[in-house]
Amino acid sequence: MIRYYTKQHGELIELTDYAVHCWINIEPPFSHEELEDLSSKLNIPLDFFTDPLDIDERSRYEKDGPIRLIVMNSPILNETDKENESIYITVPIGIIFSPETVITICSHENPVLELFLENKIKHFDPANMQHFILQILEQNVYRFISCLKKLNLKRNLLEQELYDSSRNSELWQMLRIEKSLVYFVNSLKANELLKVKMKRIDFLGLGLNEELEEIYEDLIIDNSQALEMSNVYTVITGSTMEAFASIISNNMNVDIQRLTFVTIMLMVPTIITGFFGMNIPLPFSHNEYGAVFILIFSFIVGFGLILFLNKKKHR
Incomplete structure (x- = not known):
């Protein structure tokens, strides 16, 4: 025009x-x-x-x-x-x-x-x-x-979002x-x-x-x-x-580390209970409270391993 x-x-x-x-x-x-x-x-x-x-x-x-x-x-x-x-x-x-x-x-x-x-x-x-x-x-x-x-204002706002962002x-x-x-x-x-x-x-x-x-x-x-x-x-x-x-x-490494800890915590009880699921004689296999002892022992070992790895990380 x-x-x-x-x-x-x-x-x-x-x-x-x-x-x-x-x-x-x-x-x-x-x-x-x-x-x-x-x-x-x-x-x-x-x-x-x-x-x-x-x-x-x-x-x-x-x-x-x-x-x-x-x-x-x-x-x-x-x-x-x-x-x-x-x-x-x-x-x-x-x-x-x-x-x-x-x-x-x-x-x-x-x-x-x-x-x-x-x-x-x-x-x-x-x-x-x-x-x-x-x-x-x-x-x-x-x-x-x-x-x-x-532009500078938008950059400042993005900075606040980026502190906790993994995207x-x-x-x-x-x-x-x-x-x-x-x-x-x-x-x-x-x-x-x-x-x-x-x-x-x-x-x-x-x-x-x-x-x-x-x-x-x-x-x-x-x-x-x-x-x-x-x-x-x-x-x-x-x-x-x-x-x-x-x-x-x-931030992504921290998330992966947390997932790794959860995986270890779940993996140790799975391995231990797997042994007791075998069709061979094992300790506590005929004890009525054997399942409870095995679960408690599995979670103690799992938490102990996580504490050990966490302690080594902060050295």
Whole structure:
């Protein structure tokens, strides 16, 4: 869908067609023919629209006369429910801007852009293009940080379950978290490099606007913070998985040991009573209380063997 928006009296209003200084948002579903028509109508290179649709497109910027393109990675919830897939993935967002309009395009519905569509971001105005673009970049960083906090909370909850667990399901969940963090680390590194390069050449044309320059500086710092969080959480998650893999193995060994003790306890009486079940003369075979003596003796030997093995284990 290709939709046109403008801001009037603090309210986001959808337009029926293109207008100068409007915001054009492109999200699924849309056809290639629609992109071609919009490209021809606004005199924007078609590859500016198609490049951000490639899920493997790297973060970068490009310029064609007065038309400029920014491609950056953004986190979204993975719609695949497979237990070996990551919880979050990253997809490119394309920001195309000219002196007359700002265009955003993404191959998936993106929570960052949804915030603007729902008018939840204060003081944003598509007509103030530089500030609007900075706000999109800023909310994208905040989205990374929010997802990182959710992943860390989920990891902490899984840790509590893993202490007494002998199953692999929790480890699969940890693996999904680790994969998500790998996506985040790579994307945040690319986004940080992109922002530093854009600042160096003043790609957004902030010039001597100290307020916007300060916002952009804070944006780079926040991105670095998110990257540092991703690196720390990745190391912690990897170490946790190794530690709890050993714990799960140890828990299984304890369960097997308990079953072994039960087996020994049942095996010894079975062997002893088996001897007395033979068709040959044995002690107590003609005693009316012989069966009771044999059972008591069998359980004493069984418990004695268990105590002996348990004592040796704790030496």
